[in-house]
Amino acid sequence: MSNHRQKPPTRTALVTGGTSGIGAAIASMLRSRGFEVSVAGRCTRRGSELAAEDEGMHFIEADLTLAGAPQEVVARAVDKMGRLDVLVNNAGRRHAGMIVETPLDEITEVFALNTFAAMAMTAAAAKVMEKQGDGSIIHVLSRLATVGVATLSTYSASKGALLAYTKAAAVELAPSGIRVNAVAPGMTMTPLIEDWLDEQADPEGALAGVMAAI
Numbered sequence: 001m002s003n004h005r006q007k008p009p010t011r012t013a014l015v016t017g018g019t020s021g022i023g024a025a026i027a028s029m030l031r032s033r034g035f036e037v038s039v040a041g042r043c044t045r046r047g048s049e050l051a052a053e054d055e056g057m058h059f060i061e062a063d064l065t066l067a068g069a070p071q072e073v074v075a076r077a078v079d080k081m082g083r084l085d086v087l088v089n090n091a092g093r094r095h096a097g098m099i100v101e102t103p104l105d106e107i108t109e110v111f112a113l114n115t116f117a118a119m120a121m122t123a124a125a126a127k128v129m130e131k132q133g134d135g136s137i138i139h140v141l142s143r144l145a146t147v148g149v150a151t152l153s154t155y156s157a158s159k160g161a162l163l164a165y166t167k168a169a170a171v172e173l174a175p176s177g178i179r180v181n182a183v184a185p186g187m188t189m190t191p192l193i194e195d196w197l198d199e200q201a202d203p204e205g206a207l208a209g210v211m212a213a214i
Contacts, residue, residue, distance in 0.1 A: 030086070111157075118162055
């Protein structure tokens with residue numbers, strides 16, 4: 001009898017919005033832990049650099065708000081990696097504005113990426129994971145999913161809706177061996193936050209205020 005043990009298959013992950021900020025950090029962490037990683041995003045230059053640096057890192061250019069894009073991204077990731085063990089829904093956009101001044105089209109744009117795209121990605125990934133019998137889906141939310149802050153109502157609502165979806169999806173997909181969870185980071189120094197600080201009358205004071213509240 002041979003004592004040779006078959007090498008376990010490489011675990012795979014798909015990270016949306018993975019070319020910068022928190023998404024890039026997640027993709028890098030997963031790769032360092034031995035995952036083969038596909039990164040989906042609109043930053044072609046950065047994505048191409050990631051793919052060129054490491055054969056275990058793939059870039060899929062996509063605008064997840066376009067019809068059919070989430071399904072295509074999942075299909076391309078599975079085609080590249082052979083299976084899908086982990087999906088990280090990280091892609092998102094910020095929005096700031098007074099409630100009485102925010103038009104419906106802006107609200108729709110925020111929900112299109114922050115909420116609807118993540119839901120579509122989850123559905124597409126779940127179909128693959130159900131056939132495998134296991135999988136993990138993680139939604140990157142925000143503390144604003146549960147905390148109210150003036151001028152951030154639209155962003156908060158989009159993340160709050162995804163939190164509710166996470167809870168229901170976790171219950172529905174558990175019998176198929178699929179775990180659905182969410183993480184809600186506080187303010188993190190990403191390009192989105194840097195843009196927000198640049199808009200403040202006193203960026204250093206705004207940053208100090210945020211730091212003091214942690």
